[in-house]
Amino acid sequence: MAQTWDAIIVGGGHNGLVCAAYLAKAGRKVLVLERRHVLGGAAVSEEVHPGFTFSVCSYVVSLLRPWIIRDLQLSRFGLELIPLECSFLPLPDGRSLARWDDAERTRREIAGFSQRDSEVYPEFGQAMAQMARVVKPLIDAPAPKPGSLHPRDLAELLKLGKHIGGVSAEHRLLLSKMMTMSAADFLDEWFESDVLKAPMSVSGIIGTFQGVRSPGTAYVLLHHYMGEIDGAFRSWGFSKGGTGQISNAIAAAARHYGAEIRTEAAIDHVMVSGGRATGVVLEDGTELRAKTVVSSVDPNRTFLKMVGKQHLPDDFVTQIGRYKLRGSSGKVNLAVDRLPSFSSRPGLGGHLRGDIAICPSVEYLERAYDQAKYGEFSSRPYLNVVVPSVVDPSVAPPGQHVISCFVQYAPYNLKTGPESWPEHREAFGDAVVDTLAEYVPDLKESILHRQVLTPWDLEQEFGLTEGNIFHGELSLEQLAFQRPAPGWAHYKTPLNALWMCGSGTHPGGGIMGACGALAARAMLTGRHV
Amino acid sequence: MPLPSPFHQRTSELCTSLLWKEWAGYYAVCSYGMSHEPEYHAVRQSAGMLDVSPLYKFDVIGPDATEFLAFVSARNVGKLKLGQVGYGCWCDEHGKVLDDGTVTRWGEQAYRVTSADPSYAWFSRHSRGFDVQVKDVSSDVAALALQGPRARQILEDVCDGGDVGDLRFFYGTHSKIAGVRVDVTRTGYTGDLGYELWMPAQEALKVWDAVMEAGKPHAMLPLGLDALDVCRVEAGFILLGVDYFSARRCMTDVQKSTPYELGLGWTVHTKRGPFLGRDALRREKSTGSVWALVGLVVDWDELEGLYNSFGLPPQLSSHAWRTAVPVYDQGSQVGQATSGGWSPILKKNLALASVHAAHAVPGKRLQIEVTVEFQRRKVSATVTETPFFNPDRKRA
Numbered sequence: 001m002a003q004t005w006d007a008i009i010v011g012g013g014h015n016g017l018v019c020a021a022y023l024a025k026a027g028r029k030v031l032v033l034e035r036r037h038v039l040g041g042a043a044v045s046e047e048v049h050p051g052f053t054f055s056v057c058s059y060v061v062s063l064l065r066p067w068i069i070r071d072l073q074l075s076r077f078g079l080e081l082i083p084l085e086c087s088f089l090p091l092p093d094g095r096s097l098a099r100w101d102d103a104e105r106t107r108r109e110i111a112g113f114s115q116r117d118s119e120v121y122p123e124f125g126q127a128m129a130q131m132a133r134v135v136k137p138l139i140d141a142p143a144p145k146p147g148s149l150h151p152r153d154l155a156e157l158l159k160l161g162k163h164i165g166g167v168s169a170e171h172r173l174l175l176s177k178m179m180t181m182s183a184a185d186f187l188d189e190w191f192e193s194d195v196l197k198a199p200m201s202v203s204g205i206i207g208t209f210q211g212v213r214s215p216g217t218a219y220v221l222l223h224h225y226m227g228e229i230d231g232a233f234r235s236w237g238f239s240k241g242g243t244g245q246i247s248n249a250i251a252a253a254a255r256h257y258g259a260e261i262r263t264e265a266a267i268d269h270v271m272v273s274g275g276r277a278t279g280v281v282l283e284d285g286t287e288l289r290a291k292t293v294v295s296s297v298d299p300n301r302t303f304l305k306m307v308g309k310q311h312l313p314d315d316f317v318t319q320i321g322r323y324k325l326r327g328s329s330g331k332v333n334l335a336v337d338r339l340p341s342f343s344s345r346p347g348l349g350g351h352l353r354g355d356i357a358i359c360p361s362v363e364y365l366e367r368a369y370d371q372a373k374y375g376e377f378s379s380r381p382y383l384n385v386v387v388p389s390v391v392d393p394s395v396a397p398p399g400q401h402v403i404s405c406f407v408q409y410a411p412y413n414l415k416t417g418p419e420s421w422p423e424h425r426e427a428f429g430d431a432v433v434d435t436l437a438e439y440v441p442d443l444k445e446s447i448l449h450r451q452v453l454t455p456w457d458l459e460q461e462f463g464l465t466e467g468n469i470f471h472g473e474l475s476l477e478q479l480a481f482q483r484p485a486p487g488w489a490h491y492k493t494p495l496n497a498l499w500m501c502g503s504g505t506h507p508g509g510g511i512m513g514a515c516g517a518l519a520a521r522a523m524l525t526g527r528h529v
Numbered sequence: 530m531p532l533p534s535p536f537h538q539r540t541s542e543l544c545t546s547l548l549w550k551e552w553a554g555y556y557a558v559c560s561y562g563m564s565h566e567p568e569y570h571a572v573r574q575s576a577g578m579l580d581v582s583p584l585y586k587f588d589v590i591g592p593d594a595t596e597f598l599a600f601v602s603a604r605n606v607g608k609l610k611l612g613q614v615g616y617g618c619w620c621d622e623h624g625k626v627l628d629d630g631t632v633t634r635w636g637e638q639a640y641r642v643t644s645a646d647p648s649y650a651w652f653s654r655h656s657r658g659f660d661v662q663v664k665d666v667s668s669d670v671a672a673l674a675l676q677g678p679r680a681r682q683i684l685e686d687v688c689d690g691g692d693v694g695d696l697r698f699f700y701g702t703h704s705k706i707a708g709v710r711v712d713v714t715r716t717g718y719t720g721d722l723g724y725e726l727w728m729p730a731q732e733a734l735k736v737w738d739a740v741m742e743a744g745k746p747h748a749m750l751p752l753g754l755d756a757l758d759v760c761r762v763e764a765g766f767i768l769l770g771v772d773y774f775s776a777r778r779c780m781t782d783v784q785k786s787t788p789y790e791l792g793l794g795w796t797v798h799t800k801r802g803p804f805l806g807r808d809a810l811r812r813e814k815s816t817g818s819v820w821a822l823v824g825l826v827v828d829w830d831e832l833e834g835l836y837n838s839f840g841l842p843p844q845l846s847s848h849a850w851r852t853a854v855p856v857y858d859q860g861s862q863v864g865q866a867t868s869g870g871w872s873p874i875l876k877k878n879l880a881l882a883s884v885h886a887a888h889a890v891p892g893k894r895l896q897i898e899v900t901v902e903f904q905r906r907k908v909s910a911t912v913t914e915t916p917f918f919n920p921d922r923k924r925a
Contacts (some may be wrong), residue, residue, distance in 0.1 A: 066876040070829070073876050083873070084571045102563040132841050166840075240574050352664065353567065391567075391748055393575050393679055398746030 005031045005260075008280055008290040008528050010267055011305065011463070011502065012521065016296030018516030019501040020261070021072050021254035023294075026524050028260040031288065032251075033280065035463065038244065039251050041296075042462055042469060043511050045244025045395075049449035052335040052402050053395040055242040057462060057469065059331075059386055059404045060084065060511040062236055063226055065140065068517050080240040082391050086354030088345075089199050090439045096344035097195045098351045114193040117420040124190050128225035134167050135222055142518055143480040143489040143506035178218045181319035181477060182211075184362050186218035198365060199357040202382055204347055207509065208473045209328040209411065211369035212362060213227020216476045236355075238388045242395055246511060253518065258476075270295075272311045276496035281308075285490050292529045296502040296516065297463055298471035299323055299484035301498070318496045319485035323442060324478060327455035327467025328372060330410035332432040334403040335396070335449040340387060340440045352390045358435060368409055375415025377428050380435055382408045400448075407432050412455035412466040421456030428454055450471035470509025471502050482508055491519040492528075499523055531556045534582040535671035535733035539741075543751050550754065553583035558753040565755035566847055566873070572719050572760055576677035576744055582724065582733075585630075585647055587669050589640040591661035598632055598640055601655050603788050605798035609634040614699040615712050616681075620650075624809030625776035625785035626811040627651065628769060629793070633701050633714055641666075641693030641712075641727070642653035645769040652669075655805070660833055668851060671733035675740065676723030676760075678922055680746040684713065684724055696724070698924045707739035720764025722922040758849040762870050762879055765824055765915025767791055771851045772822070772867040772881055781878055789813055790820040790883070792915065821889035823851050824864060824917055825856070825910040827897060828879035832908045839902050845871045845878065854898040855884050857907060863888050866897055866910075872917060879917050880910065890914065 007015045007023050012034025014147060024030045038044055042057035059080055097113065098104045110118035137160065138144075144160055145153040167175070177186060183204030187197045192259065204210075204217035211217075239246045251261055266283040270293055279289035295302040299320050303309075309317045310526040345351050359365050359382045368378035384406040389396035396402050410428060412418050429452035437443040455467025464471070472478055483488045484504045491499050501519030503509040523529040531551045534540070538637060542559050548559040557580065571577040576898050589598055598606040603624075604617030611634055618629040624850075630644035652663040675683065685694045693705030693713055702716035711731040717723030728736050741749070767773060776785040787810065788797045799811045829843075836843045849870030856864045869880030880897060888895060896907040 067829070069876045080874055082571060082574055083562075083566065085567055101566075105563070129842065350562070350567075389748075391570065391574060392745070393748045 002287070002289060004279075005029050005288070005290040006033070007292045007294050007523075008033060008269075008288055008296045009279065009296060009501070010302070011035075011041060011296035012039040012247070012251070012261060012263065013296055013502070014043040014511055014513060015039070015251060015502050015516035016294075017247060017250040017254050017261075018068060018072070018076075018513040019294055019296065019520045020259040022517055022520035023252055023523070023529060024254055024257035024259035025072070028521075028529055030254070031290070032254065032259060032261040033265040033267055033282070033288075034261070034263045037264050038319050039261065039263060039283060040247030041243045041245045042458075042464065042484050043262050043279030044244040047336040048333065048451050052400070052449065053242050054402055054451060055239075055244065055388065055404060056333065056451070057331060057458065058511055059116065059388070059406060060236060060336055061239050061243065061246060063139070063512045065512055065514050065517065068513045071214055072250065072253040074195075074249045076378040077249040077256065079134060079246060079249035082240060084354035086351050087199065087352040088354060088356045089195055089360075090342045090344040091195070091354070091360050092438060094344050094368045096342070096351075097470050098345075100350070110193070110196065113195045114191070117191045117193045117196055121196065125225070127171075127174060128222060130171055131178065132222050132225040134164065134175060134207065136226060137163055138480060139226070139507040139512070139514055142522060143483070145490070146481060149466040158382045167400070172499065178222065180215060181218045182213045182215050183217040183221055184212040186221070194361040198359045198362050201362060202357065202359050202365060205365075206384075206406075206408065207329060207470045208475055209324075209326045209372070212365045219476060220474060234409065238242045238386070238392055240392050240394060242388070243511065250513070261463065267306060269308065270498065272307065272495065277307075277498035292497050292499060294499045294501050294519065294521065294523070298325065298465050298468070298502060299461060299500065299504040300325060300465040302494070302500065311495055316485060316488065323484050324473045324475070325466035325468040326466065326473070327412040327458060327469065328410065329408040329430060329467075329469060330377070330455060330458075331407060331453040332405040332407055332429055333451040334405070334433075336401050336403055336443070336446040337448055338399070338442075338446050339390075339401055340443060340446070342439050343441055344439065348390070350385050354386075356385040356387075357441065372409030372411045375411060375413060377410045377414070377424070377431065378408070379431050381410070381431065383432065384463055385436065399409040405432055405436065410455055412459070412468075418466070421454040425454050425457070428452060471504035472509075474508050479508060483508060491522045499528070534580055535730040536580045536582065536737050539734060540580055540738050540751065544753075546915065548753070552754065553585065555583040555615070557583060558751070560753040560755045561751050564847070565753060565759070568750050568756035569759050569873065570754045571748065571750035572677045572721060572752060572756060572772055574675070574678065575748040575771070576675060576679040576683055577750055577756065578740060578751040579674040579676065579746065579754075579757060581672045582670075582730070583671060584667070585644045585665070586667045586672070586727075587642040587644070587649065587652060587662045588654070588666050589636070589642055589661060590638060591659070592638055594638045594640055594662045595662045597656055597659040598642070599801070599804060601652065602632065602798040603793075603810065604632075605801050606632050606640075611637070612700050612702060614701055614716055616699070616716075618793055620788065620806035620810070621775070622806060622809070623676040624787050624813060626788055626793075627775050627777055629767070631714075631716055635712070643670060644756050646775055651777075652855060660718065668915045669730055671728050671730040672808075673726045673736065674717050674719075674723060674752075675718045675726060676719040676721050677745075677749070678722055679749065680723050683744050683747050683749060685741065687739050688713065690864060693724075694740075707735040709735050711736060711800075718766055719760035720766065720918055720923060721760065721918050721920060722925070726809035759872070761871055762868060763790075763850050763872050763874065763916065763918035764879065765879060765881065765917060767822065767881065768851075768868065772883070786820065786883075787813055787818060789818040790822065792822040818886050819888045820864070820883050822881065822883055823889045824913040824915040825869070825880040825882050825895065825897060826913045826917070827880065828909040828911070829878060832878065832899065833902060835899065835908055841901070847871060847873075856884055856910070857896040857898075858888055859897055863895065868912070877917070881915070884912075
């Protein structure tokens, strides 16, 4: 008789692996299937140029849940996180701002631009930390179920209501502003200087097809303060060996607990029989059977490509069809033969041991968005640059470096069509290098290898529909109980024995691992697996 | 007033934070920058270089050197092979620990001993009747600890001879750096891959400069004591004067500890000829110890809940602490946690504690005192074996 598993996990990204590890730890027989030759999905390290390891897609760890690190003993399996020490903003006029975890030093730096802002900055941080405390229970627990009359759901809602009710009126007002305002408008209420507003507002638009003046983008600012309070302490950081090492550590944990993981096992479709998922069929025709199928790939790919509309209710198909993916970012990775030296702060320094933002003003960001709105990539895009080799020498030969540039905007839907991206790939890469070279004069001579990933490449190579790095925009209407569709925010799907555990579920994208862990918990507590 | 160490000229230039403390009469850097965290991560990801010159160092030389050291140490130092380093402690006649340190066998009749406390008089006192010379070389020998996953590669780049790359865990070799004769031992206090370099004090700066230069492409940082303190808690290493007290300085017996009570039982060899404290240690081995040193992992959810009940997010220092707090088992005090801290790599809140031996059961839940908003509370902590963090590379 053919082998069967308790659960087959579709996709070996970090969430699929976390889910597999928890299920295996609970004694379930688990099989993870990954299409590519390496694990990690978008949290992947690859030696793209000899001696240089790129965090090909995702490049910093944001909110990897500390309880997952403890539960799965990830440090024992090779996970080592290095916090970012600084946020550096070089300006075209030769000035620059570096924000450190040394409050006094940061105050002096900001005072060079605005004394008022320098003193407001810690007040803002304090307010954000309070807000983050309010929001935190949302990301560590399944989404609330408004409308449900089940006593357990009501109790959960009550608990949440009590939690929010305990917040002061002043902070509730602040929270409602964050839920409705644009990041830039919200920051306008606090700060006068662009050197703060530009790099801070940008966190509201990462991975979305919106501008810093689009309403609703203020909320994401909170994510930057979440790490301060969740027991990970300064959880924004590099992973030693690149972000793929996170996936490798989770995979090692999953294997340790008994999960089986196969790479180069591309799934053609999910088998459905008698109204339930019964397994998967690989592209080579192999049939693998399981009591449960758990998809960690995005909702669009899961339901519309792997399952098929015919097996799903019409209204659900409509909702998934409306789910916004529309990728807006790309990635340029450079292998360079020397340390990148910024004209505003030459040589090695702490400013390179964190993230570097190329976004001199709010207007710059809006202009970059303008082009994207009309189907072009930004000729002067926002860049989020990191040089992980400065703190993690394992990713480049001694004395040489890797530069990772997250690039926004690069709209999936070019006006010439997404399939025309390959023709524009090098021009896009040039725009990024040209932009950065305005701040790092000898950048071009130093490049040994350049890897350019457009949203099209993210879709074709990494399976991210429309190149969306979060499996769907992290806009408010697609979060919590509406992710990925109203009524289906608890990892369960309308098809029996099919579950979701990817970033397209609550609490969403980023290397958090919470989706995978909460999905596993939901399946295990409900004895669905 | 403390003295400058042989590296002071360099360390004082780099220590822009001006955060210093006194260590064995010398100025020692707490952290070079305002935060010690980059230095901590350098040790765990690349490499850190620490001035450990303030350690006490003794040369023990003579035909009876082996017998002498075997007599004063709880460890059977006589078994050390040429070039091998042994970690251990020495006790008084009652088997109470006086100090801990390393013994390196550099020659058939030549050893180097390191210790945390001045020990010359004690060694001399017990050397009567042995054909041995004890020389305090503390101020003649400068020392650096080079710790972290890149340490081996940096040494391979900078060392001239001695096959440093092949050096096994707790072995030593002779090499040259920048023309200076340097003794290299694969030892340290971080629980990571690491080495210690021993050199003539007057030529120390040459070595410092060469290693700093070689460390640059490997993202090495100079390391201060604050980061070291976090590393040593993760490694479960005890510290004299913090986690235990030298019997020499104790006012009462209760304040004293035996090697078994400090988790150093593995360094004690009782099945051999006479050595200081042998009879007491043999007795303890058969009847059992009163105390035990354990690791504690504080329950994070409970701690977070406690802070939450005050309307606060958890507030933990990124520094290791060393002010003892009581440890309880269901209301009654069963010991004290003597040092601890947040482990950035494990995402766990750790402590080292001395508890009544009956409670030293891995997995057992005890309670540790936590002060929130000036109020003393208790939070669960699970007894855990140490080291908390023990990467393969340490021994590989």
